[in-house]
Amino acid sequence: MPDRLRNPWLGLAVRLIAAGIWLAAGVAKALDFTAFQTQLQGYDVLPSALVTPVGYLLPLAEIVLGIYLLVGALVRPAAIVSTVLMATFVAAQAQAWARGLVIDCGCFGNLDLQRAGGDTILRDLGLAVPGVVLAIWPARHLSVDQSFLGRSDAFSPGAAPPSARTLA
Amino acid sequence: MGKARRERERREHEEARRRRAIAIWVATGVVAVALAATAGILSNRTDSAPVPSAADPTSADAQAPPELVAAAKALDFRPHTEPGVGLMEDKPASAARAAANPDLLAPGTQAPPFSLRTPEGDTVSLADYRGKAVLLELFATWCPHCQAEAPHLERLSDQLDPAKAAILAIDGSSGDAASVYAFHRYFGLTYPALLDPSGTPGSFTQPGPAGPVSRSYRLGVFPTFYVIGPDGTVRWAGDGEQPTAKLRQELERAANA
Numbered sequence: 001m002p003d004r005l006r007n008p009w010l011g012l013a014v015r016l017i018a019a020g021i022w023l024a025a026g027v028a029k030a031l032d033f034t035a036f037q038t039q040l041q042g043y044d045v046l047p048s049a050l051v052t053p054v055g056y057l058l059p060l061a062e063i064v065l066g067i068y069l070l071v072g073a074l075v076r077p078a079a080i081v082s083t084v085l086m087a088t089f090v091a092a093q094a095q096a097w098a099r100g101l102v103i104d105c106g107c108f109g110n111l112d113l114q115r116a117g118g119d120t121i122l123r124d125l126g127l128a129v130p131g132v133v134l135a136i137w138p139a140r141h142l143s144v145d146q147s148f149l150g151r152s153d154a155f156s157p158g159a160a161p162p163s164a165r166t167l168a
Numbered sequence: 169m170g171k172a173r174r175e176r177e178r179r180e181h182e183e184a185r186r187r188r189a190i191a192i193w194v195a196t197g198v199v200a201v202a203l204a205a206t207a208g209i210l211s212n213r214t215d216s217a218p219v220p221s222a223a224d225p226t227s228a229d230a231q232a233p234p235e236l237v238a239a240a241k242a243l244d245f246r247p248h249t250e251p252g253v254g255l256m257e258d259k260p261a262s263a264a265r266a267a268a269n270p271d272l273l274a275p276g277t278q279a280p281p282f283s284l285r286t287p288e289g290d291t292v293s294l295a296d297y298r299g300k301a302v303l304l305e306l307f308a309t310w311c312p313h314c315q316a317e318a319p320h321l322e323r324l325s326d327q328l329d330p331a332k333a334a335i336l337a338i339d340g341s342s343g344d345a346a347s348v349y350a351f352h353r354y355f356g357l358t359y360p361a362l363l364d365p366s367g368t369p370g371s372f373t374q375p376g377p378a379g380p381v382s383r384s385y386r387l388g389v390f391p392t393f394y395v396i397g398p399d400g401t402v403r404w405a406g407d408g409e410q411p412t413a414k415l416r417q418e419l420e421r422a423a424n425a
Contacts, residue, residue: 053208149192
């Protein structure tokens with residue numbers, strides 16, 4: 001990481017943005033689980049028996065992921081999960097777009113209806129950036145990882161190089 | 169001496185950190201299991217309406233070609249249900265949700281004209297209904313939400329003034345004639361169901377792609393509903409299961425405008 005970017009408050013801001021994205025997405029979906037399940041069905045990728053359980057699990061998991069990032073618990077694993085989830089969402093939208101499916105993205109439940117396509121894929125790629133940054137440089141300023149596990153903050157001056165860090 | 173003590177303290181400190189890391193990972197595992205269990209409980213807790221029983225197919229079969237009846241019987245069509253299915257139809261109109269598909273034709277748009285065949289081979293055109301309000305349903309025979317809607321739509325159809333309003337259904341999944349007839353035969357539906365074939369035929373066991381008319385109506389979610397006014401313009405659009413009261417309300421509003 002360039003030295004001029006080594007600022008613990010910048011890292012904290014990135015982490016809070018990532019947390020906010022997941023909390024907003026999860027809460028928006030959880031406000032109307034059934035509507036989200038209908039949106040999920042529109043993607044036509046899950047067996048019908050899995051649409052309902054995944055329709056409940058995904059919003060809850062997004063909220064928990066947001067909480068983990070908010071409090072800074074297991075920052076790097078949480079950021080990796082965040083990146084994998086975003087990549088999955090982008091892939092799901094890309095296949096719907098390629099097949100010409102006219103469906104709502106469902107990215108923020110019923111709060112932001114937008115057709116899944118190039119725009120929403122670009123938006124999700126943008127929203128994935130904080131998670132990718134945190135997976136590479138875990139921001140642990142004011143975090144559970146730092147306070148309880150003594151993990152260093154990658155954004156603080158003099159932080160240990162990536163090879164010296166552990167998975168937590 | 170001091171060095172050894174510092175070393176011991178460092179080891180104890182490291183050990184404490186290791187224990188806390190394990191505790192956090194264990195807690196994360198517990199959270200993951202709790203999430204999965206919660207999703208499972210919610211999925212199973214959600215009720216679904218009972219599967220409607222089969223209607224007496226005698227009168228429908230009497231008017232259909234024998235080979236179509238035989239093909240439909242051979243399919244052994246049976247509806248199935250899933251958690252959350254069939255719970256919307258009896259709710260008040262105010263329970264209707266916003267459409268999931270943002271690209272549905274907007275009210276005021278001219279409804280795309282069509283002329284399609286029924287499984288029995290009759291041709292039905294939207295133009296035949298000019299002067300009446302039409303509830304158009306884009307459905308699929310394999311779709312549990314569409315199966316749950318079917319008996320409610322039939323009851324609504326019975327209650328409509330035939331001079332003012334009608335219901336039409338189009339199979340939006342390229343369903344073949346036997347599957348579509350089997351669907352309507354099972355539920356004893358009296359309003360027309362129309363075939364909208366694409367290059368790849370579908371059936372109630374194998375979803376097919378949307379046909380050209382279904383695509384012109386921007387089908388994205390099954391079922392999709394349009395209320396078309398007597399002048400041929402779209403008056404209302406929605407998708408997913410709907411309260412029957414909402415469908416009736418929109419139909420009456422269009423018919424009496």
